[in-house]
Amino acid sequence: MPVSWIMIILFALAVLGYVLGRRRALASAGGDMRNLHSLPSYYGSHVALFAVAPAVALLAIWLVVQPMVISSSVARSFPDGAISEGSSLSLVMSDVKRVADGLNVAVERGALSAEEAGSVSAGATNIRERLGSVGVALGSDVDSSVLDAAQKYRAYASTGHLIMTLAVLGLALTGFIYGMAQMRAEFRARNIVEHAVKALLVFAASIAVLTTVGIIFSLIFNTIEFFKLYPARDFFFGLTWAPSFGGGSELGMLPLLWGTLYISLIALAVAVPIGLFAAIYLSEYASPKMRAIAKPLLEVLAGIPTIVYGLFALLTVGPLLVSIFGREGLNWMQAGTAVMTAGLVMGVMLIPFVSSLSDDIINAVPQTMRDGSLGLGATHSETVRQVVLPAALPGIVGAILLAASRAIGETMIVVLGAGAAARLSLNPFDAMTTVTAKIVSQLTGDADFASPEALVAFALGMTLFVITLGLNIIALFIVRKYREQYE
Amino acid sequence: MNDMTLLERGVQTDDIKISARNVEVFYGDTHAIKNVNVEIQDKTVTAFIGPSGCGKSTFLRCINRMNDTIDICRVKGDILLDGEDIYDPKVDPVQLRAKVGMVFQKPNPFPKSIYDNVAYGPKIHGLARNKAELDEIVERALRRGAIWDEVKDRLHSPGTGLSGGQQQRLCIARAVATEPEVLLMDEPCSALDPIATAQVEELIDELRQDYSVVIVTHSMQQAARVSQKTAFFHLGTLVEYGATDRIFTSPEDPRTESYITGRIG
Numbered sequence: 090m091p092v093s094w095i096m097i098i099l100f101a102l103a104v105l106g107y108v109l110g111r112r113r114a115l116a117s118a119g120g121d122m123r124n125l126h127s128l129p130s131y132y133g134s135h136v137a138l139f140a141v142a143p144a145v146a147l148l149a150i151w152l153v154v155q156p157m158v159i160s161s162s163v164a165r166s167f168p169d170g171a172i173s174e175g176s177s178l179s180l181v182m183s184d185v186k187r188v189a190d191g192l193n194v195a196v197e198r199g200a201l202s203a204e205e206a207g208s209v210s211a212g213a214t215n216i217r218e219r220l221g222s223v224g225v226a227l228g229s230d231v232d233s234s235v236l237d238a239a240q241k242y243r244a245y246a247s248t249g250h251l252i253m254t255l256a257v258l259g260l261a262l263t264g265f266i267y268g269m270a271q272m273r274a275e276f277r278a279r280n281i282v283e284h285a286v287k288a289l290l291v292f293a294a295s296i297a298v299l300t301t302v303g304i305i306f307s308l309i310f311n312t313i314e315f316f317k318l319y320p321a322r323d324f325f326f327g328l329t330w331a332p333s334f335g336g337g338s339e340l341g342m343l344p345l346l347w348g349t350l351y352i353s354l355i356a357l358a359v360a361v362p363i364g365l366f367a368a369i370y371l372s373e374y375a376s377p378k379m380r381a382i383a384k385p386l387l388e389v390l391a392g393i394p395t396i397v398y399g400l401f402a403l404l405t406v407g408p409l410l411v412s413i414f415g416r417e418g419l420n421w422m423q424a425g426t427a428v429m430t431a432g433l434v435m436g437v438m439l440i441p442f443v444s445s446l447s448d449d450i451i452n453a454v455p456q457t458m459r460d461g462s463l464g465l466g467a468t469h470s471e472t473v474r475q476v477v478l479p480a481a482l483p484g485i486v487g488a489i490l491l492a493a494s495r496a497i498g499e500t501m502i503v504v505l506g507a508g509a510a511a512r513l514s515l516n517p518f519d520a521m522t523t524v525t526a527k528i529v530s531q532l533t534g535d536a537d538f539a540s541p542e543a544l545v546a547f548a549l550g551m552t553l554f555v556i557t558l559g560l561n562i563i564a565l566f567i568v569r570k571y572r573e574q575y576e
Numbered sequence: 577m578n579d580m581t582l583l584e585r586g587v588q589t590d591d592i593k594i595s596a597r598n599v600e601v602f603y604g605d606t607h608a609i610k611n612v613n614v615e616i617q618d619k620t621v622t623a624f625i626g627p628s629g630c631g632k633s634t635f636l637r638c639i640n641r642m643n644d645t646i647d648i649c650r651v652k653g654d655i656l657l658d659g660e661d662i663y664d665p666k667v668d669p670v671q672l673r674a675k676v677g678m679v680f681q682k683p684n685p686f687p688k689s690i691y692d693n694v695a696y697g698p699k700i701h702g703l704a705r706n707k708a709e710l711d712e713i714v715e716r717a718l719r720r721g722a723i724w725d726e727v728k729d730r731l732h733s734p735g736t737g738l739s740g741g742q743q744q745r746l747c748i749a750r751a752v753a754t755e756p757e758v759l760l761m762d763e764p765c766s767a768l769d770p771i772a773t774a775q776v777e778e779l780i781d782e783l784r785q786d787y788s789v790v791i792v793t794h795s796m797q798q799a800a801r802v803s804q805k806t807a808f809f810h811l812g813t814l815v816e817y818g819a820t821d822r823i824f825t826s827p828e829d830p831r832t833e834s835y836i837t838g839r840i841g
Contacts, residue, residue, distance in 0.1 A: 376647070457684035461747065463645060465697040465754055466674030475696065480687045 090254045092152070099144055099261055103137040106265050110136030110272055118274035127279030135278040138285050139268035144261035151253045159245045160186075163238050181235065188231055188239035189246070191220040198223040208240075308554060311547035318541040324548060330511035332531065332542045340545045342552065344511040348521035349553075352432045352507060353496035355517060359436025360496075361489055364443025371444070372451040373473050384448070391441035395501040402434040402506030414518055422518035424508070429517045431506035435499055442492045450484030451477060483567050490564035494557040500525040524549050593618040593758060593788040594639060599653035601634055601643065608634050612653075612814045614807055621780060621789045623803035623820065625796060627835065630809040632792045636760050639790065640676035641669040657758070674701055677756035681763040683743030685735035685750075690727050693735040693746060694718060697754035713753055720786075721749025722779045741772020748779060752787075759783060761791040765798065777802050796836055800824050808832045 111133035118124035125132070164182055195201040201219065217231055231239075271278075316324070319340055327341020367387060371380055407425025414422040414429075422429075454477050462472040478485075500523075508520025511527065531546040538544075594616040601609035609631045616622050624632035634643070641662060643649040655662050662672055674697070685693050694714045697703075704710035714731075718724040723745040727738070735746055744764060751759060761780070765773040780802050783789055793799050799806050800820060807817040808829075816823060816832045827833045 455684070457680055457682055458686065460642065460645075460678075460680055461684040461686065461750075462696070464640065464642060464673055464678035464680070465700070465751065466670050466672075467696075467700050468670050471700050475700070476686050 090250075092148070095148065095254060095257055098258065099141050102261050102265055103141045106136035106140040106268060107133035110134075110269060113269060113272040114274065114276070114278070117272060124274050126275055126277050127282075131278040131282050132272055132276070134282050134285075135276075136265065136268035136272070138282065139264035140261050141264075142285070143264050144257045147260055148253070148257045151257070155246070155249045155253065159242060159249060162245065163242050166241065167234065167238060181238075184231075184235050185238045185242055188220075188235060189242040192239060192243060195220055195223050305554070308547055308551045311544055312551045314539075315541060315544035315548045318544065324545070328513060330527070332545070338542055340541065342524075342549065344513050345522065345524045345527050345549065346552070347513050348428070348503075348507065348511065349497055349523040349525070351428050351517070351521065352435060352503060352523060353493060355429060355432025356435035356439055356496045356499075357489065357493055359433055360439035360443050360492055363436075364440045364492075365447055365485065367440065367444040368447035368451060369473060369478075372448045373469070373477065384445075387444055388441050390438070391445070393438075395438065395499060396505075398434050398438050399501040399505030402430050402502055406430050406434055407506065410518070421516065424520065426506060426508035426520045427518045428507055428521050431503050432517070434506055435496055435502050438499070438502065439492045439496060442495060443488055446488035446491065447481070447485050450481045450488065453484070454480045483570060487564040487568035490560050490567070494560040494564070497557055497560070498525060498553065499523075500529060504529065524553050528553075591618040592616070593658065594790075595656045595659075596635075596638075597654045597656075599635065599638060599651065599655060601631070601638060601652075602650045603634075603646070604648040608812055609638075610812045612809075614814055614817055616788060616790060617805065618788045619784055619786070620805055621784050621791060621803040622805040622807065623799035624790065624792045624807050624809060625794075625799050625835070626809035626815075628794075631812040632807075632809045633762050635809070636762055636790060636792050639758070639760055640673045640678055642673070642678065644669055674754050675756055676758045676760060677751035677754060679744070679748050679751050679759065679761045679764045682767050683740055683747050685738070685743050685746055687734065687736055689732045690718075690735045690738070690746060691731040694750050694753050697750060701754055703754070717749045717753035718746075720752050720783070721745045722775065722782070723749055739772070741768050741775060744768060744772065744776055745779060748776070748783075752783070756787065758788045758790065761789065763792050763794060766794060773798070796824070808835060810835070 111129045114125060114132035115122065115129055122129060160182055163185065164178060167178070167181070192201065220226075324340055324342055326343065327339060328343055329339040329341045330344045332338040332340060371384055371387075375383060403425065407427070407430045410427065410430055410433075411422055411425050412418065414420075458476055458480055459472055462476040463469075467475070503523045503526045507522060507526070509522050509526065509530065510520045511522050512519065514521065528546045528549050531543055531549075534543070592615045594614075596612055596614045596616075599609055599612045600607070612631075612635060624636060626632050637643045638651055638655060639657075639662075643651060651663060657672075657676065661667070686696065688696070691714055694717050695710055698710060698713050704713055715724065715728075718727060723742055726742060727746070735743065738746060744767070748759075748761075748764070764780075765776050768776065777798065780789055780791065784804075791799075791802065803820045805818065806820040806823040808815045808823065808827075808831075810831050816827060816829045818828075823832065824836060827836060
């Protein structure tokens with residue numbers, strides 16, 4: 090029975106459990122809701138919960154564990170001599186799986202009968218051809234040991250699936266009966282359901298956390314791989330970035346880091362003053378009507394995909410800068426793609442981050458603070474400059490740091506706006522590139538995944554992650570410290 | 577508490593400092609203050625009492641035009657300070673507020689040092705020519721705020737680190753530092769414990785020697801303790817105004833009597 094069918098049955102069981110559980114609980118209270126400990130819906134939910142939750146959990150675990158168990162037992166039964174030179178067990182196992190899947194498809198399409206699939210031998214039929222006729226392409230002819238293993242794999246899988254179906258449905262039914270057995274008026278269904286809700290929330294939260302941990306680990310392992318192939322000192326302190334996929338690359342990080350920091354710096358130099366002034370206007374001077382219109386408009390900027398900003402940099406800002414600073418003008422600039430182009434456009438992208446966060450923070454400064462200053466005969470702008478901004482400063486710094494970590498992690502604008510040349514230069518009209526842009530180009534090339542040229546992307550990613558994590562932690566720390574002041 | 581010791585000093589002058597005529601205040605469509613006429617004397621503590629929402633704080637905020645900062649608020653009628661209409665277009669509300677200081681319900685020291693809190697007003701009004709003069713102004717203000725002895729060794733630590741009562745006296749010192757002529761106090765003790773309240777009340781009585789003080793209070797005992805004149809507000813109108821001891825002993829209006837005996841409010 091396919092998994093989707095099992096899910097449908099479980100769902101039906103849940104609905105049935107809800108209706109029956111509710112009815113049974115009400116019946117045990119003599120039909121009077123007031124005699125129940127909890128509202129009737131809690132009793133229904135309780136039965137549905139017990140019918141479905143353990144069964145779904147079992148199903149999920151089984152689906153993850155079964156392929157692992159079967160693979161290892163099939164692999165163990167593989168004859169030693171069957172693995173040819175230049176190959177490995179994992180490559181052979183993936184062949185086995187491909188053939189097993191192919192047989193499944195063939196049976197589904199009717200090209201093979203179920204018994205045929207189980208008994209066919211490599212000598213008698215050309216498996217590759219027959220599978221090819223139903224659209225399953227295999228890279229090479231199937232040798233007999235692989236075919237045997239594939240058939241064994243299929244046999245184990247179908248047995249395992251049958252056991253799983255029985256176990257899951259059995260558990261669901263047991264849970265259903267157990268839940269129903271508890272349906273008495275004094276049963277505290279409400280408390281149990283509350284616990285289940287809490288468990289759901291914990292589960293959701295832990296998925297987010299575990300994903301982060303998973304990402305960090307995948308970065309760490311690949312970074313370690315990289316440092317085994319390439320000296321860490323050369324990576325961190327090398328001044329040249331010259332990857333060549335034939336080997337013998339120089340993978341110094343500093344030119345990329347410099348590009349990242351330079352572009353971010355220009356972006357912040359644009360975004361911080363403009364964003365901050367906009368925030369001050371919106372929160373202190375704008376009338377409520379003006380604010381209601383202007384603030385969402387400003388936040389539209391934050392909703393524009395960064396690739397669109399990239400196009401804007403490439404097609405509008407770059408040529409505009411060239412016409413001023415290029416050969417016809419001051420002759421500082423060679424082409425439209427430059428640090429300045431990317432920095433300016435990224436600055437525009439960051440304006441809503443700075444302004445929106447700063448606006449919230451300025452609004453959080455208590456009105457009594459403003460009253461106190463105005464009551465002493467200070468003008469509005471004196472109040473803003475000398476009382477409101479100093480009070481909001483820690484929060485504003487936090488907002489700026491968050492914007493900075495956005496700038497450092499930005500990719501598309503850089504790819505389109507700043508060029509691809511990794512170089513160490515002070516001229517903001519030179520093309521440069523950043524860590525993120527190089528991660529993309531290192532991973533999308535044709536390089537062998539195990540080569541240092543590809544693995545360097547993980548080391549770069551890790552570096553970037555550490556930098557932005559550091560910035561975020563500092564920002565959160567500052568913002569939190571600021572919050573304590575008024576609560 | 578000993579009510580009478582503070583009252584014995586009596587009203588020392590009959591000069592009219594503030595005179596309000598036919599004042600009406602609207603918040604949007606709400607008619608918050610209806611036709612209030614009152615004359616407030618110099619070097620006197622005048623208390624505004626009345627139930628919540630009766631308009632006493634609103635009226636207080638009219639005297640230094642703090643209501644200007646609220647968009648929907650409109651004020652009609654005349655308020656004269658030393659005979660000059662403060663709502664005249666020629667009057668700069670910012671200058672007015674330097675002359676009519678205000679202390680708020682909740683202590684609101686700026687997130688700056690104690691010194692900078694007090695020096696804030698003198699700095700923005702350019703009252704000191706040099707650092708020495710500023711130091712002098714700050715010390716004088718803190719002494720007048722009766723908090724000098726407690727903070728003189730930590731003038732450069734943050735004002736927000738003081739206790740509630742100290743913060744409120746710091747705010748009074750801050751208001752005094754700009755050399756105002758009138759001090760408005762909007763329930764200055766409502767966030768304070770009884771000991772801090774007693775200290776602030778003592779201070780208010782001392783301040784009377786130099787300023788005209790107007791205080792809004794919810795506590796009738798406080799009004800009786802610190803003020804020489806009392807005005808009773810009810811539902812946006814000024815019901816009764818007169819010497820404090822008379823208001824509390826033989827009120828003329830039945831509403832005043834009900835309020836001070838605890839039947840309404």
